[in-house]
Amino acid sequence: MLLTVLSLLTSFLLQTSPTQDWQTPYEKSKKTQTATYEECIAYYQRLDQAYPEIKMASIGMTDAGKPLHTVIISTDQDFDPVSVHQKGKTVILIQNGIHPGEPEGIDATMMLARDLMQNKKLKAQLDNVVLVIIPIYNIGGALNRNSHTRTNQNGPVSYGFRGNARNLDLNRDFIKEDSKNAKTFATIFRTWDPEIFVDNHTSNGADYQYTMTLIPTQHNKLGGALGKHLKQQMIPALYKGMEKRKWPLVPYVNSRGETPETGIFGFSDLPRYASGYTTLFQTLGFIPETHMLKAFDKRVASTYDLMLEFLDYAGKNGKTIQAARQQDRAALLSQQQYVLNWTPDTTQEETIQFKGYEAKYKVSEVSDLERLYYDRKAPFTRPVKFFDTFTPTLTVTKPVAYLIPQAWTEVIERLQQNQVTLKRLSKDTLLTPETYYITDYKTGQRPYEGHYLHTDVQLRKVQQPIQYYAGDYIVYLNQVSNRFLVEVLEPQAPDSYFAWNFFDSILGQKEHFSAYVFEDLAAQYLKDDGKLKAALEEAKTKDPNLAKSAQAQLNFVYRNTPHFENTLNRYPVARWLGGALPVQ
Known part of the structure; x- marks a missing residue:
């Protein structure tokens, strides 16, 4: 029996020993194939078993019915995010496979995790850094493997599909959170609160000499000390480092004309996108985009080297990044004006x-x-x-708080998912907040990621008494989530919850009138209210169609009487401008 136990122990040690063959499926295929979902997870499980500095965990579910994993690499074996930040370590979150047909990050990060353990020089880069990896984010897409849907791409032999198990593009889902993947990501992201976020991709578009292009979050939108650091220090350092590694970088080739020579524009990373979402929480977000026409092995190699550059930069400059972040978060608490939308300034150009x-x-x-x-x-x-x-093209002054009736559960759940601090009214209360009425908007004629997006939203502000009830929500803007809250709760923001149709039921009238009955009542209102009669006459003068329509004139009177429902087009999230509120 002793010999049997020793034999089993020896077998186990051999299976997990760092000296065994640690080639990834990508390497075993002579760099022509990307790892399958099962191969990728199994590889990280082996790393977890072999190295105490690596911990793999299942965090939450995805639409594919499989859990989302994180792989944490911490050289002092501290895997607690609160403790890690207290020690002053810089957290880098790397996400792979949001589009599994763009798989370079999947394979490059598997090799990177191994090499960080087996190469002492590389491992030293983790002295001041904790690395958190999402091996494959879009699991449903990774399981839907094929060799054809990336029509113009130069390898690998087979790969996953862009859409997830619900055929959602997950890089449009960070605000609306239709997928379980996005809800789980919010938990991972807000729990780890990384200083740097990297989401690995492959680009389409024009042909050029570069293997790697880069989208940093737009520095003006990031703003503050972090925005300056990003533009003036971090981006130049990444470019210099990649030049030394023989992978010259170029901004993501986002040109307005047919070819790049017409000019390249910085990418407007709205909050629906990964880097746009992470920016709302003062995280330096990056989207590496390798070029589809370059050989797959070159794309993987450049991704690997760029991730080394991120590690190197974070290790050397983590304290500076943390100080800038703390400065920006402190300023955020007293900041009154928030930008909701931006546009490129074509009068400002670089070469x-x-x-x-x-x-x-x-x-x-x-x-x-x-x-x-x-x-x-x-x-x-x-x-x-x-x-x-x-x-900026659109700016708003923040309120003291937003008031949200508890009926809007889908919105409340998303705020909670993003770890927003919420209070609740302790008793029924009549309040007079500032409210918005939606006076106009445009809606897409075709669905976009399962929604008909509203744009060009026009508003009218009104202060009016509204009855609130015990349990309704108060969201104070005195927290790290301030910018996120403004972006999702102000209806004019391009990725607001209103834009994504969460409040569409307010846009439909619920009560009406019978014309033949209302005629006499309307006539009485006009007799009793000279201002209303004058307003009707003025409107008829300005609008010949109104003058010719009996129904339209009745409706004009109806809308200016107490019979008309004042909830039509009234945005249900109200703005509280000051004063104590009874809270639980």
Whole structure:
């Protein structure tokens, strides 16, 4: 029996020993294939068993019915996020496989985790850093494996699909949180509160010489000390480091014209996107985008090296980042004006030396018409305009608090998911807050990620008494979540909960009148109220169609009497401008 136990123990040690073959599926395939979901999770489980500095955990569920995992690498074996931050360590959160057909991050991070354990020089980069990895975020997409949907991409042999198990694009879901994936991500993100967030991708678009492009969160939108640090120090350092590694960087090629030479614009990362969402909580967000036409092994290698650059920068500059973050969060508590929307400032331009290929035209063999192609035999380096300054187009003054009736459970649940501090009224109370009426808006004619987005929202402000009840919610704007709250609760914000249709039931009238009955009542109102009669006459003068329509004139009177419901188009989240409130 003793020999049997020793044999089993030896077998176990051999299975988990760092000296065994630790090649990833990507490496075993001679760098032509990406790991499957099962292979990826199994590999991290082996790392977890072999190294006490690595801990793998299941956090929450996804739409695919499988849990979302995190892999934490902490050299002092402290896996508690509160303790880690108290020690002054910088947390980097790396997310892979949000679009599993763009899998470089999946394979590069598996190798990185292994090498951080097996290479002492690399491991030293973790002295002041804790690395948190989401191995594959879009599990449903990873399971939907094929070899065709990334039509123009140069490898790997097979890969996952962009849509998740519900066919949602998860990189549009960080605010609306339709997916279980997004809800779980919010828990991971808010729990770890990382200083740096990296979401690995692959780009489409024009052809050029670069293997790696980079989207940092827009520095003006990030703002404050962090925005300055990002633009003036971190981005230049990343570019310099990648140049030394023989992977020259370029901004994500987001051009307004047909080819990059027409000018490149900084990416407007709205909160629906990963880096736009993380910005709301003062996190430095980055979207690496390798180029689809470069060989898969080169794309993986450049992703690996860029992640090393993030680790190196965080290790050397973590204290500076933390100080800037604390400064911005302190300022946030007293900040009164919040920007809801931005636009590129085309009067402010930079110049970059762009390494591209000549864009040329020839006759299409499909249509016999002119078509674009890039001539790789004609590379060039020439100056290209880069527009990376954004200016506000819509600003709002924050209230003391938002008042949310408890009926709006979908909204409350999302606030709670994002660890917003909520209070509740302790008793029924009549309050007079500032309210919005939605006076106009546009709605998309086709669904976008399961919704019909509202845009160009117009408002009218009214202060009016409203009855609130015990248990209704008070959301004070005195917390780290301030910017998130303004972005989701102000209806004019492009990714507000109103824009995403969570309040659409207010847009439909519930009560009406019978014209033949209301005629006499309307006539009496006009006799008794000279101002109302004058208003009707003025409206008829300005609008010939109103003058010709008996029904329209009745409706005009109806809407200006107590019979008309004052809840129609009234946005249910009210703004409290001051004064003590009874709370539980």
